[in-house]
Amino acid sequence: MDRNESQYRYDKYKADWEKKQAEIFYSMHLEDCWFKERYDPLLQYKWQMEKKAQALPLAQKFVEFFVGDQTCRGLNFDQDPSIDYERLGEKAISISGEPFFGFDANQMTLYLKNIPVNVSRWDLLDVLKTTQGFVSLSMSEPLKAQNFERIAWITYDTDANCQLAKQVLEAQYVGDYRLCPVSNQGNRKGVMITPELPDDSAERDLKKCEKLITEVLDVEKEIPATIQDQITEYANRYLNKTQHLDLLLLYLRKVHSYCFYCGEEYDDERTLAAKCGPAHLRNSSKITRFMLDTPNWQTSKQFEDKYLKAADERVAKGPKEIVSPNDDPVLQQMKEQYVNKKTHILTQGSIYQCGACDKKFKTSEFVYKHFFNKHGDVLDEKFNRSRFESMMNENYHNDPKKMINQPGFAAGPQSREGGFRGGFGERGGRGGGFRGGRGDRDDGRGRSYQDYDDPSRYQGQIQNPDRQIVSYDDLF
Numbered sequence: 001m002d003r004n005e006s007q008y009r010y011d012k013y014k015a016d017w018e019k020k021q022a023e024i025f026y027s028m029h030l031e032d033c034w035f036k037e038r039y040d041p042l043l044q045y046k047w048q049m050e051k052k053a054q055a056l057p058l059a060q061k062f063v064e065f066f067v068g069d070q071t072c073r074g075l076n077f078d079q080d081p082s083i084d085y086e087r088l089g090e091k092a093i094s095i096s097g098e099p100f101f102g103f104d105a106n107q108m109t110l111y112l113k114n115i116p117v118n119v120s121r122w123d124l125l126d127v128l129k130t131t132q133g134f135v136s137l138s139m140s141e142p143l144k145a146q147n148f149e150r151i152a153w154i155t156y157d158t159d160a161n162c163q164l165a166k167q168v169l170e171a172q173y174v175g176d177y178r179l180c181p182v183s184n185q186g187n188r189k190g191v192m193i194t195p196e197l198p199d200d201s202a203e204r205d206l207k208k209c210e211k212l213i214t215e216v217l218d219v220e221k222e223i224p225a226t227i228q229d230q231i232t233e234y235a236n237r238y239l240n241k242t243q244h245l246d247l248l249l250l251y252l253r254k255v256h257s258y259c260f261y262c263g264e265e266y267d268d269e270r271t272l273a274a275k276c277g278p279a280h281l282r283n284s285s286k287i288t289r290f291m292l293d294t295p296n297w298q299t300s301k302q303f304e305d306k307y308l309k310a311a312d313e314r315v316a317k318g319p320k321e322i323v324s325p326n327d328d329p330v331l332q333q334m335k336e337q338y339v340n341k342k343t344h345i346l347t348q349g350s351i352y353q354c355g356a357c358d359k360k361f362k363t364s365e366f367v368y369k370h371f372f373n374k375h376g377d378v379l380d381e382k383f384n385r386s387r388f389e390s391m392m393n394e395n396y397h398n399d400p401k402k403m404i405n406q407p408g409f410a411a412g413p414q415s416r417e418g419g420f421r422g423g424f425g426e427r428g429g430r431g432g433g434f435r436g437g438r439g440d441r442d443d444g445r446g447r448s449y450q451d452y453d454d455p456s457r458y459q460g461q462i463q464n465p466d467r468q469i470v471s472y473d474d475l476f
């Protein structure tokens with residue numbers, strides 16, 4: 001047996017083994033809420049529609065606040081060398097106000113822990129939507145070492161409503177799960193700062209952002225063009241190119257949870273703030289594009305290439321279409337074949353009969369239409385469930401970041417073995433740049449004592465050097 005042959009056999013063995021572990025994992029978890037929310041086509045669709053519904057009010061609020069009230073005049077994404085961003089965590093400067101209007105992960109936020117696998121996002125939303133001033137719900141990935149429980153963050157519009165909701169929710173149950181919300185008081189993540197960027201990048205980046213918003217992201221979420229028209233009109237009148245760019249960078253963050261400089265898109269602004277930081281500032285020093293001998297030129301070039309490429313690829317892909325699983329082409333085909341089989345030819349060319357109710361028609365096309373109109377429920381019942389089940393199976397097996405069974409992995413808080421596949425970081429890959437503040441995930445915080453209410457203690461359990469996951473610690 002030569003080398004290639006043995007390599008081939010080993011690879012095949014490994015692939016088979018992983019496939020088997022994936023199948024075991026699938027059958028173990030297909031009833032878990034987190035699993036269904038991620039892979040069930042109906043729930044995926046529901047979530048995409050929910051996200052779309054949330055986008056327009058966000059965009060309207062953005063324009064009202066930043067353009068209508070001219071708040072954007074205080075906006076600035078350039079690093080201020082006189083500010084010590086290390087001190088952000090100590091509230092020395094405002095995160096949510098001028099100059100960068102970032103997302104403060106602690107403000108107006110309640111936090112739920114130990115959410116069991118039988119409680120869904122939608123169960124929680126039903127309860128949360130009854131509380132005054134509720135804004136949004138974010139959920140973590142399941143914690144493998146904690147019986148796949150999840151953590152959730154609930155955002156409110158004001159501190160008063162947040163406190164009120166805390167009292168109201170304390171006594172509430174979803175099934176057997178008691179909510180017990182606590183205020184969110186972890187350490188905050190520092191601000192991201194880009195490497196030195198070329199001094200001529202603002203105008204080009206502005207054009208990229210405009211394209212990304214008007215041709216892709218706003219279209220995808222059906223945000224009317226009038227929103228960007230208002231922003232452009234205002235910017236042309238009152239703002240310079242860099243200020244206009246900053247306004248769009250902030251729009252991308254707040255409305256689309258997209259960080260232009262990371263080149264990453266997330267489910268909501270909280271997740272974005274957890275992965276990137278409350279803001280992603282441009283380095284205060286600049287380089288000149290043609291000075292190849294500048295010491296940091298290579299780093300800058302790589303960073304720039306990466307975020308431009310991410311934006312270009314998103315534009316090239318165009319707006320994602322949200323397709324209801326009911327319109328799945330395979331499902332449609334299955335139903336058509338069934339209808340063909342149920343169309344009985346009594347007299348070729350003149351009499352055709354519906355196999356479900358015996359009604360007669362002149363052509364097979366009429367039977368076809370009749371069947372879908374009158375017996376749609378029969379078709380749904382016969383095919384939808386099984387098709388959606390196999391779609392869920394395909395969705396899981398096609399997910400490159402899926403978790404699989406890890407034989408020998410003992411669930412429970414003591415276990416620190418790797419094997420956590422997935423993690424919060426779905427699209428992984430933190431881009432270049434470095435942190436201007438505290439909040440590196442390996443700062444060893446919280447190791448000297450164990451606070452069981454402190455979610456940062458989960459960090460050790462999901463570390464996996466092979467995958468670019470972001471630990472839960474990043475959410476604080």
Ligand SMILES: [Zn+2]
Nearest residue numbers: 259262276280
């Ligand atoms: Zn970023």
Ligand SMILES: [Zn+2]
Nearest residue numbers: 354356357359
């Ligand atoms: Zn019929």
